Amino acid sequence: MPDIWGLLAIVTKFLLYLGVLTAAGTVFTALLFRLSHYRGLCLTFSGIGLLAAIAAFLLRGANLTGDASGMTDPEMLGLLWGTPVGTALLHRITGLGLLVIGLYAGRIGLWVSAVGGLIAIWSFTHIGHVAGREASLLELTLILHLIVASFWIGILTPLKRLASSPKTWSDAAGLGHKFGLLATVMVPLLIAAGGYMGYELVGSVNTLISMGYGQALILKVVLI
Numbered sequence: 001m002p003d004i005w006g007l008l009a010i011v012t013k014f015l016l017y018l019g020v021l022t023a024a025g026t027v028f029t030a031l032l033f034r035l036s037h038y039r040g041l042c043l044t045f046s047g048i049g050l051l052a053a054i055a056a057f058l059l060r061g062a063n064l065t066g067d068a069s070g071m072t073d074p075e076m077l078g079l080l081w082g083t084p085v086g087t088a089l090l091h092r093i094t095g096l097g098l099l100v101i102g103l104y105a106g107r108i109g110l111w112v113s114a115v116g117g118l119i120a121i122w123s124f125t126h127i128g129h130v131a132g133r134e135a136s137l138l139e140l141t142l143i144l145h146l147i148v149a150s151f152w153i154g155i156l157t158p159l160k161r162l163a164s165s166p167k168t169w170s171d172a173a174g175l176g177h178k179f180g181l182l183a184t185v186m187v188p189l190l191i192a193a194g195g196y197m198g199y200e201l202v203g204s205v206n207t208l209i210s211m212g213y214g215q216a217l218i219l220k221v222v223l224i
Contacts, residue, residue, distance in 0.1 A: 005062050005066075006058055006063075007062045008055075009056065009059050009063065012052045012055045012059060013052075015048055015049075015051075015052035015054060015055075015094075015123035016049060016053055016056055018045070018048065018049075018052075019046065019047070019048035019049025019050070019052055019096075020045075020049040020092070020095075020096070020120045020121060020123075020124075020150075021052075021146065021150040021153050022041070022045040022048075022122075022150075022153050023041075023042050023046040023049055023096065023099055023117065023119070023120075023153075024099065024114075024116075024117030024121055024147075024150045024154070024156065025092070025117075025149075025150030025151050025153045025154025025155070026038050026041050026042050026150070026158075027042060027046065027099060027102075027110060027113040027114050027116075027117050027154070027155040028047070028114060028117065028147070028150060028151055028152040028154055029151060029158060029179075030110060030154075030157045030158075031070055031110045031111070033115055033175060033178060033179075035080065035158050035160075035175075037158075037161065038158070039103045041157055042099065042103055042113070043100065043103065045082070046096045046099055046100050048093065049095065049096050049120065050092070050096050053088075053089055053096075054093040056070075056090070056208065057077075057085060057086070058070075058071040058077070058087045058092045059071065060080055060085050061077050061080055063072060064076060064080075070122040076102060079222055081188060084126040084127050085127055086136040087123075087124075088123045088124070089123075089124050089127040091119055091120065091122060091123035091126065092120050092123045094116075094119055094140075095116045095117065095118070095119030095120030095121070095122070096120050097116065098112055098113065098115060098116025098119065099112075099116035099117050099120065100115040100116075101113075101114075101116070102114075102115075102116060116153060117144050117150070118143075118147075118157065120168075120211060121143060121146045121147060121150065122143060124143075125139040125140065125142055125143065134186075137184045138197065138200055141193045141197055142193075142197060144189065144193050145190065145194060145197065146173070148186045148189055148190045149190065150184070151182070151186060152183075152190075155175075157181050158174060158175065159175060159176060159179075162175060166177040191221055194217060194220070194221055195217075195221065198213075198214060198217040202214055
């Protein structure tokens, strides 16, 4: 059973993924499908992502010291800043910052926001399962996996908004059809990327089947 710091780390990690993938995915879908009324949603989830990124960094300090003092200890946080944890935080702040700036720069700003979203997604390669493996293909696969997932999340709110009024039902149907065509490519990519990463991380098919990590991954793929 994780301690309080471990539980808080799980919560902040969930909020971090939710914030980054929703903000980036909303921008990606708005750019690809020429959608409008996305700024408020992007701002909200960019804020969630930024707060979660900072909280996750501070909690690393608490995990190292075993108490709350690590969250405000300048020496401890300075050491963390020089590690991949600090690099990931820098990329998340930069990426989400660019995403927000782009929201106020008109249609061209969407491209700025999209670049910011990609930088924020790229930050996940610095820490976690693929970090330190020096495998460019594995990192690219993780980025692709997260981009596809962000598209899936980012389309939900626009579809819900368009489907909420009879006046825009035809627009909702058109958007759903376009996304459905895209999904015929994205879903196989999502499954293939997840399967490849799982295999690379555990080393063999037998281990993938016998380990809890592999079993959880297989269950996720089946559900998808």
